[in-house]
Amino acid sequence: MAISNINQLLIRNIDGISAATPLFVNIVNDGFIAEYLTHHTTAKITCYHTNFADYKLSQMSENNQVTSHFCVEYKAQVKHDLVIINFPKSKAEFGFTLAMLAESMTEDATVIIVGENKGGIKSADKLSKNYLNFCNKVDAARHCLLYVGQFQSDLPKFELDEFYKYYSVTVGDNQLKIAALPGVFSQNGLDVGTDVLLENLPQSIKGKVLDFGCGAGVIAACIGKLFPGTKLTLVDVSALALQSAKTTLALNGLNGESLASDSLSDVKERYDFVISNPPFHQGVKTHYAATEQFLTKIKQHLSTHGCITIVANSFLKYPPIMEKAIGTTKTLAIKKGFAVYQCFT
Known part of the structure; x- marks a missing residue:
């Protein structure tokens, strides 16, 4: 190196x-x-x-x-x-x-x-x-x-506790409280990409759910409230993000497993649903390799008939990667510069 x-x-x-x-x-x-x-x-x-x-x-x-x-x-x-x-x-x-x-x-x-x-x-x-x-x-x-x-x-x-920032997210009839420490993505409020993703979640989610690049735990918390009984796993490379996500779940009366991982390095299980706003920034430089690696490798962590749904800047060419690595990919929405993609195994 x-x-x-x-x-x-x-x-x-x-x-x-x-x-x-x-x-x-x-x-x-x-x-x-x-x-x-x-x-x-x-x-x-x-x-x-x-x-x-x-x-x-x-x-x-x-x-x-x-x-x-x-x-x-x-x-x-x-x-x-x-x-x-x-x-x-x-x-x-x-x-x-x-x-x-x-x-x-x-x-x-x-x-x-x-x-x-x-x-x-x-x-x-x-x-x-x-x-x-x-x-x-x-x-x-x-x-x-x-x-x-x-x-x-x-x-x-x-x-x-003095370094958390808090904000609310409304999803369905639920108002969730989000906690985020400094350095965590969208510490000051819900980002546009995640907002677009939450508007286009699968209509039914059950079983084991992976929130990849969980940040403050917004996606997992929303799924936990909308679909009680799901088993949530939250993955991130950042200790600050994982602690924020744990706090967010606790504030909303939810449970989930938090897992530190470099992309999918420490992910061992298979999941029925993977929902993600995957990161594409690393340090001060724009960096896409981590997300591209995630999309290339995620199929081995999806159960039979598993579903992956992600949101990304619409200019990023992720659909061809998903088509090749996972299967037929649909574009569910394009809004405010973001696109939501979904495919099943």
Whole structure:
């Protein structure tokens, strides 16, 4: 794997970021961890990931000096004297991350923030004012920036519940309450694509249902209310999304299984219905491969006469992929720039 521009900038400054117990936040294991240990041989590294795919990659280091975690809320077992944060695509998630990590750091811990110019990193100074004493730009290379800061003392205790945003969705005679943490798709309200999909759900849904790329759990919650008795499974690559989806189900008196998976990597069962607004953005770049892989592989997770219904931007050429991989595909609706496609095994 080629070393990312972000990690190349970190390597360029590696001699100056020595630490005994560093914490790497959403730093991709593309060779940087090994390089860090080459320069700082006694370091005990902790990797915290909110992305399941990156977490699985970090587990491959096979080094007893590296510990990896995938979770929504990180709590340190040992205080960290350095944290390196990959600036998230969501600015709200950046504040969430700083608020959460403060109590896991030593008093004089160094905070390093790194990210791509086009990913919003230039706003790090402004966005960190409530959490850091200072946030100074110290280097720029490979279209990336690196900032150094230090946490303020006596920051409030982190409370996960304070970072949820809530909104309502009406489906049929039901009004559902949706909970979403920072960084989760459509945190501030129902997106147009999902709205179009909910208008075109199968008339009858029963048995085992998979909500792929569940986000805050809107689709699964609506199905659970409209079709009681369905067995819901919610899949996402994001720890923040999965926690939001669990909260959404609980708020609406519903039950379901939440499953972390890199696309379909950890999905083992077969489902009677797959309903999805599949993601096509990854990081700051438009990225279609994950959805195309999902459509190519989903048939092996559909039961006999199983049904898949998805919504996507109407310009995306998904029907030919579905036709080839699954079967005859119908276009149920085209509305507001989105299309709903459906096919049966």
